[in-house]
Amino acid sequence: MKFILSQDYEIFRRCMIAARKEAKLTQDTLAKSLKKPQSFVAKYETGERRLDVIEFLLVTRVIGVDPCDILKKVEQAISEASSEEQL
Numbered sequence: 001m002k003f004i005l006s007q008d009y010e011i012f013r014r015c016m017i018a019a020r021k022e023a024k025l026t027q028d029t030l031a032k033s034l035k036k037p038q039s040f041v042a043k044y045e046t047g048e049r050r051l052d053v054i055e056f057l058l059v060t061r062v063i064g065v066d067p068c069d070i071l072k073k074v075e076q077a078i079s080e081a082s083s084e085e086q087l
Contacts (some may be wrong), residue, residue, distance in 0.1 A: 011078055
């Protein structure tokens with residue numbers, strides 16, 4: 001199994017998992033709403049696959065979160081991680 005994790009994608013992945021959990025959705029429930037198998041959600045949450053932009057927008061719509069809010073959280077966390085590395 002090939003994993004495609006970078007530190008920045010790991011941050012994105014964690015934000016997406018947190019958003020799903022805050023919406024009180026299981027991977028299975030989210031996948032059914034997306035008309036996808038549960039493995040679709042599991043694979044992007046573990047980093048086995050990446051979400052493209054359109055998939056990201058569809059997932060955030062189902063979760064009920066503003067995609068801009070997710071991106072702001074990701075950008076802020078990446079910036080903070082980058083600042084910590086420079087110390």
